Amino acid sequence: MGAGIAIVAARSGYNVVCYDTAEAPLAKTVKQTEGFFQKSVERGKMTEADRDAVLARFERTTDIVRLAACDLVIEAVFENLEVKRNLLAQLAAVCRPDTIFGSNTSTLSITEIASGCPNPERVVGMHFCLPAQLMKLVEMSPGILTSDAVFKAAWDWTLACGQIPVRTQDKPGFILNALLVPFNNDAIRAIEAGVADAKSIDTAIKVGLGYKMGPLELIDLIGLDTQVRLCEAFYPITLDPRAACPPLLRRMVAAGLLGRKSGRGFYNYDGNAMFGA
């Protein structure tokens, strides 16, 4: 996710420092990033000279001190409150007092993450969508203590990057996951309740509403284990029964049916062919 956000920034003319605790993930992002811009050249969207100029704007480091001169630091580290809080404390010690800290968290509270920072008014939620280099949406949320000036500066930065920001409160799942996670669970519960099979449910949604993908195809794509994790992140906070993990989902994960990545979820995947389960 971090690599995609870095691409968004670099192609808009910003110098980018990619920081990770280990070399291996950094090396992987070099490959991904070079591959992405190479494709842009091959597709005629960019000249070779432009590609070289963009790639020259990237620096990669395992030394957090290299972030000292940054105006904006967007964290996309593990989805764990303690990891994020600790990182913000470290960043606060390294960066200027006016450096803005953005968090790409999907499920955690911006206010809680910001509490790791001595001056939490400079922390703002900036939730990109995967893959960030292709998806324009950024859900932006101020924490309770975020200053208006910080929110506005971060908002203007996403616009300058050609992204489309939307403003949302610091609530579990912001907009996208707050609507999507319970909806996907409802689709699983409809199967559990014997209303229809996965294919019929997906077809009804796609033909009836013009969606590109049905909810069960989407869960297969994001991973059934990921859907469980999303339920576990939201339900204990919201106590919304629709966000509670459906028993069928847990059973399928226990059986190793994780979706596309395991070859079977609500559908069977045989090479590229998809069959109704």
Next chain:
Amino acid sequence: MSHAIMTYAIQQQGDSRSFPAGDAFLTGATKDADVVLHLGAPFKADAGKKAVLVELNAECLAEHVDEADPSCKNVLGFARYRNGGDAPSKLIELVRLPVTDAAAIDAAKAVFEAAGFTVVVCADQPGRILDRLLRPKYNAALRFLDEGLATAQDMDTTCKLGLGYPDGPIERVMRGGLKHHHDVTRALFETYGTAAYAPPRLAVAAAKRGAR
């Protein structure tokens, strides 16, 4: 899927949500047909037909027929999905009973698919597939609006850009009509009794005002 050509007859009384006046499907009906569709007309069993189809609105098929009656093996319910006052979609939800024969399902599918519809089969449960799944989502979106989570436009933009939907939940439910949404979700709330179906403030207000 290829099926034998099936002819269909229509018994109509009043307006049909699935096939409004002027709908091309109505003109394809014949007199003595393999399949008969009841659009608002009182249900009449006919064991001689390959299928007898009953148009459903918010109600279940079991409100028209006794689902334990073996003479109802060829009876199915159906509804063409329609977002409130929007034009009807190409989707037909075909409602089967525990006693329904596979041959009756095939006959019903053949009629609709020959007319260009996509058919999905579901059990006779309130809300079928789409109202069951969509009403709680619209209710959540309308409540989020009241709670100030985001503006209507930002919620719709999020769904369009983040999920590739052709429209967002607020614009969709508003376009379909809040009163219509209220009536559907209230009926589901009365049946299921779960908070997810409880009509949200904006829908209740629209219904009480007599708005669309």
